[in-house]
Amino acid sequence: LMEITNNSEKQRFEYKTVDIRNKLIRARQGHSVDIDLGYAPAEPPEILYHGSEESVRGFIFKEGIKKMNRHAIHLYSNKEIVSVVSKERKKQPVIYTIDCKRMRENGHQFYHTDNDVWLVDFVPPEYIVCAEGL
Numbered sequence: 001l002m003e004i005t006n007n008s009e010k011q012r013f014e015y016k017t018v019d020i021r022n023k024l025i026r027a028r029q030g031h032s033v034d035i036d037l038g039y040a041p042a043e044p045p046e047i048l049y050h051g052s053e054e055s056v057r058g059f060i061f062k063e064g065i066k067k068m069n070r071h072a073i074h075l076y077s078n079k080e081i082v083s084v085v086s087k088e089r090k091k092q093p094v095i096y097t098i099d100c101k102r103m104r105e106n107g108h109q110f111y112h113t114d115n116d117v118w119l120v121d122f123v124p125p126e127y128i129v130c131a132e133g134l
Helices: 002-007 054-063 079-089 100-105
Strands: 013-019 022-027 047-053 073-076 093-099 117-120 128-133
Touching (some): 054 093, 073 079
Antiparallel strands (some): 047 093
């Protein structure tokens, strides 16, 4: 288990030894499981990025970015990582630039994982600065 979690390219899982008899493994971002991940609120960078599909661009600019069936929305500080991941997963990828400074000032809570993913419950459309197709 340690080898899998330590060598995973995306570092989605963490492995923790509680004591000699108790070891834990979990998804860092929770994915679709409703659990308390134990992350404290954190101050995000001014700008973060989110990748999605061109087909939902109109919906996102109207309704915002919703977590849908996931535990939270995943945002990234590195635009290049979002670009690479989006190109692998999406037919027509789009990267959204999010004004996290203003979101935080207006009371939105952000959480930062050990593998540098930022989590938030919702991104209202007024905080989406732009969308860039790849």
